[in-house]
Amino acid sequence: MTSEPSESTARLVSSPVELRDHCRTHASGLVQIKPKVVFMKIEARHAEPVSMKINVPSSGIGSVTLLEAAALVSLVKLVQPRKIFEFGTFLGYSTALLVENSGPDCEVYSLDLGESHVGERPLTDYDEADLRRDGDINDAYL
Numbered sequence: 001m002t003s004e005p006s007e008s009t010a011r012l013v014s015s016p017v018e019l020r021d022h023c024r025t026h027a028s029g030l031v032q033i034k035p036k037v038v039f040m041k042i043e044a045r046h047a048e049p050v051s052m053k054i055n056v057p058s059s060g061i062g063s064v065t066l067l068e069a070a071a072l073v074s075l076v077k078l079v080q081p082r083k084i085f086e087f088g089t090f091l092g093y094s095t096a097l098l099v100e101n102s103g104p105d106c107e108v109y110s111l112d113l114g115e116s117h118v119g120e121r122p123l124t125d126y127d128e129a130d131l132r133r134d135g136d137i138n139d140a141y142l
Contacts, residue, residue, distance in 0.1 A: 016041045035071045042074050050077055053100040057093055064094050073101045086110040 013019045013033050019041075042050050052073045057063050064072065072094060076084075082105060084098050089112035098108045 013037060016044060035067060035074075038071050038074045038078070041078055045078070050074075052077070054097065055093070058091055062090055064097075069094070069097055073097055076101050080106075082106055084108045088112060 013022055014037060016037055019033060019037060052070070054066070054069050054073060057066055057069055076098060080103055082103075084102065084106060086095055086098065086109065089095055089110040092110070095108065095110045102108060
């Protein structure tokens with residue numbers, strides 16, 4: 001059963017300072033960060049524009065959007081991880097983003113369950129128009 005985070009467990013952070021303060025005072029919990037805040041943090045850290053390698057994402061259902069790709073790459077640029085583990089490779093678009101935008105010493109791992117996670121209904125039974133129009137059908141597909 002999936003539920004939306006309640007106000008007591010989820011908090012919307014609207015500035016880099018709020019994010020820093022929240023992380024210092026809270027040990028755990030769900031924090032929602034606006035993409036603009038991530039981009040502001042990049043701008044605050046770097047005087048020059050930060051280059052990113054982003055390919056045009058797939059328009060297929062389940063792929064990352066251009067905004068999600070930019071936010072993901074921005075997080076990689078900010079954190080500069082040495083290891084990344086991605087759950088759910090799907091088409092490999094975000095995996096490529098992680099590899100192409102992380103440091104040369106970063107190891108990127110991705111795990112995909114393949115067809116084993118799909119329910120009884122084959123993927124070919126789903127009509128793309130229905131996936132885009134009906135949230136329940138889209139959820140069942142994903």
